[in-house]
Amino acid sequence: MPELPEVETTRRGIAPHVVGRTVTRVIVRQPQLRWPVTAALAQQTTGERIESVDRRGKYILLGTHSGTLILHLGMSGSLRIVPADSTAMKHDHVDIVLNDQHSLRFRDPRRFGALLWTRGNPRHHPLLASLGPEPLDSDFSGAWLHRQSRHRSAPIKSFVMDSRVVAGVGNIYANEALFLAGIHPKRAAGRLSEQRCRKLADSIRWVLSEAIEHGGTTLRDFVNETGSPGYFQQMLHVYGRTGKSCHQCQRGIRLIRLGQRSTFYCPGCQH
């Protein structure tokens, strides 16, 4: 479910409710997520005061004095602030109970999400260490994209979805950014000019920022920390629009598979 804008929307939503609070208890109803949620994690987190809520790619980082709780929402995860005594639903796997009678509740039907505890700098954690630049930071640019893509034969869409190239660009926004940049998703990454790389970097940055401003894209069941949906879906140009007419040229949007992922593009606008 959540791509970077949804994760950022979640981060901003929960931050005011968790920063400064202390974890009084961690309730694990279903430990089998992407990696098992251990008793040690619950023990290490309990008693810690949450000092910061950061994001790196699609990871949410809850910082405390002695370590960091790393959260990933996977495909179907969500976080909500709920009264601590509210009834847990079927897929509410973990509650981080806070000292204000509220809980940060992690729900994840497909269980591709993750909760990990790490001491020391979370950016050095194996899962985060090899992530590329943040797409909204200044070190991500057309020049970077151009340099990284030389002599690479992979389709440009797969390339920008590689988290080592740039962190957090998922399927929806990869499709949308390529449309905005006028680039065919199958084009070999290494064959893009620097100018087109610049256009693509700008498009990635623009589409992610826009989506964050609109509270994320609601597909199926994305909801923010209060349970309300995002409004970016109506802004999509290609994602999920197979056969519908292009907003720019009226031709039919096409669907192909690229690296096992649905890939949408306009045959008139993207080359």
Add this chain to the structure above:
DNA sequence: AGTGCGGCCTGTCCGC
């Protein structure tokens, strides 16, 4: 080293 695929899960939707 780079590329492409299988697999982890549940829920939903579509065609028969």
Add this chain to the structure above:
DNA sequence: TGCGGACAGGCCGCAC
């Protein structure tokens, strides 16, 4: 209405 199969927003880890 029921059933099987395909598919879904992510990403690690493996084989080539």
